[in-house]
Amino acid sequence: MVSFVVFLQRELTLLARQKSDWLNPVLFFIIVLTLFPLGVGPEPNMLRIMAPGIVWIAALLSVLLAAERLFKDDYRNGVIEQLVASQQALMPFVLAKISGNWLSTGLPLVLLSPLVALLFNMESASLTAMALTLLLGTPVLSLLSVLGAAITVSADKGGILLALLILPLYIPLLIFASAAIEAASIGLGYQGQLAILLAIMLFALALVPMAVCSALKINVS
Amino acid sequence: MLFEQLSLQLHPGQLLQIKGKNGAGKSSLLRILAGLARADEGELYYQGQAIAQSRVDYATNLCFIGHQSGIHEQLTALENLRFWRAACDLTPADDLALLASLGLAGLEDIPCRMLSAGQQRRVSLARLWTTKAQIWILDEPFTALDQSAIATLQQHFVTHLEQGGAIILTTHQPLSLQYAQLFALEIHYRW
Numbered sequence: 259m260v261s262f263v264v265f266l267q268r269e270l271t272l273l274a275r276q277k278s279d280w281l282n283p284v285l286f287f288i289i290v291l292t293l294f295p296l297g298v299g300p301e302p303n304m305l306r307i308m309a310p311g312i313v314w315i316a317a318l319l320s321v322l323l324a325a326e327r328l329f330k331d332d333y334r335n336g337v338i339e340q341l342v343a344s345q346q347a348l349m350p351f352v353l354a355k356i357s358g359n360w361l362s363t364g365l366p367l368v369l370l371s372p373l374v375a376l377l378f379n380m381e382s383a384s385l386t387a388m389a390l391t392l393l394l395g396t397p398v399l400s401l402l403s404v405l406g407a408a409i410t411v412s413a414d415k416g417g418i419l420l421a422l423l424i425l426p427l428y429i430p431l432l433i434f435a436s437a438a439i440e441a442a443s444i445g446l447g448y449q450g451q452l453a454i455l456l457a458i459m460l461f462a463l464a465l466v467p468m469a470v471c472s473a474l475k476i477n478v479s
Numbered sequence: 480m481l482f483e484q485l486s487l488q489l490h491p492g493q494l495l496q497i498k499g500k501n502g503a504g505k506s507s508l509l510r511i512l513a514g515l516a517r518a519d520e521g522e523l524y525y526q527g528q529a530i531a532q533s534r535v536d537y538a539t540n541l542c543f544i545g546h547q548s549g550i551h552e553q554l555t556a557l558e559n560l561r562f563w564r565a566a567c568d569l570t571p572a573d574d575l576a577l578l579a580s581l582g583l584a585g586l587e588d589i590p591c592r593m594l595s596a597g598q599q600r601r602v603s604l605a606r607l608w609t610t611k612a613q614i615w616i617l618d619e620p621f622t623a624l625d626q627s628a629i630a631t632l633q634q635h636f637v638t639h640l641e642q643g644g645a646i647i648l649t650t651h652q653p654l655s656l657q658y659a660q661l662f663a664l665e666i667h668y669r670w
Contacts, residue, residue, distance in 0.1 A: 260565060260568075261565040261566060261568065264561060264562065264564075264565035265562070265565065265566075268551075268554065268558065268561075268562050271554065271558060272551070272553055272554070275553045275554075275590070276553060331551060331552075331553075332551065334547070335547050335548060335549060335550060335551060335552065336545050336546070336547025336548060336549045337549050337551065339515060339543075339545050339547065339549075340543055340544065340545060340549045340566075341566060342515060343513045343514060343515055343538065343541060343543040343545075344538055344539070344541070344542075344543070344566060344567065345534070345535060345538035345539070346535070346538065346539060346568070347565075347566035347567070347568075351566070478515055479510075479515050479516045479517065
């Protein structure tokens with residue numbers, strides 16, 4: 259527990275020093291969302307229909323963008339190798355990486371949802387639904403992208419491989435999250451979809467950190 | 480295959496120097512001994528138990544510093560040391576005095592990428608002054624160090640061995656100090 263706190267502080271220090279690591283994905287998210295209304299035309303009704311899917315796809319891609327470099331430095335300078343040798347410190351390190359990744363890329367997306375609602379002319383019910391799905395869904399995005407980053411850490415050009423491995427795993431998330439926003443926009447209840455998102459998140463939270471540790475072990479040996 | 484029919488035992492107080500030409504398999508042997516890689520054949524035992532059973536005990540009693548330093552370039556010497564202290568479950572101590580004794584006084588607060596290769600190696604090796612681990616496995620610890628740092632490090636090796644520790648290292652430098660129990664293992668290049 260002590261080591262987790264120290265490791266998380268280290269992640270946050272690194273994020274503060276390498277601002278491009280988290281600022282670029284957030285800016286990417288905003289730019290993609292601004293391009294859509296320009297591309298498909300400013301028809302408010304059409305935008306409102308398309309918004310749930312677009313928001314979620316932009317979120318997936320921007321989190322993926324942040325994931326690629328996640329373990330690269332620590333792999334290259336031997337930190338991961340030495341943590342694997344020391345065994346017990348690997349899990350807190352992985353948990354700190356996941357938390358740092360969510361704080362730097364997932365949380366900003368949740369905070370940006372009012373801006374997104376403005377861009378797509380969403381009503382307040384849809385905005386609430388979108389913020390809630392992002393709050394429950396972005397941890398899953400972080401968990402899965404950290405897993406992808408761990409699997410591809412020793413690959414030279416891991417970026418595209420990472421996307422191919424991880425994007426299919428996002429499908430359930432995409433379906434239920436956009437369904438929830440859609441239901442909210444036509445005034446229906448969406449607790450069911452949120453419950454499924456929560457279940458997906460808890461399931462991933464329980465299993466993914468162990469998978470990340472194994473993936474790192476395989477990559478250094 | 481890099482080597483075969485290799486058998487070695489290490490007891491407290493002993494230093495084992497692994498020698499061999501470049502590419503002979505010194506680092507591979509160290510990685511097997513540190514539990515990072517698996518040998519195609521053969522077993523590793525710790526305190527008479529196969530490593531599969533004693534893995535956790537072994538790992539907590541092991542300090543492995545590989546060819547890469549384990550230093551993040553964007554972090555300062557102090558932050559790096561703090562990270563490793565947490566990773567090895569050690570209580571906080573006077574890191575500033577330790578870094579100063581290794582000739583890094585005044586450099587604690589600048590990112591390690593601004594330090595020279597030798598200074599980075601000193602930051603990395605500072606861990607040896609904080610660790611409680613008995614077994615040290617060091618891959619080329621003297622690389623990039625100057626003569627005085629090598630002398631300090633070897634002096635620390637002697638202290639560690641006297642306290643019942645054990646060291647396995649690879650180096651191309653002759654070990655200059657008088658060690659009570661120094662063994663050498665030479666691996667021959669086979670290709």
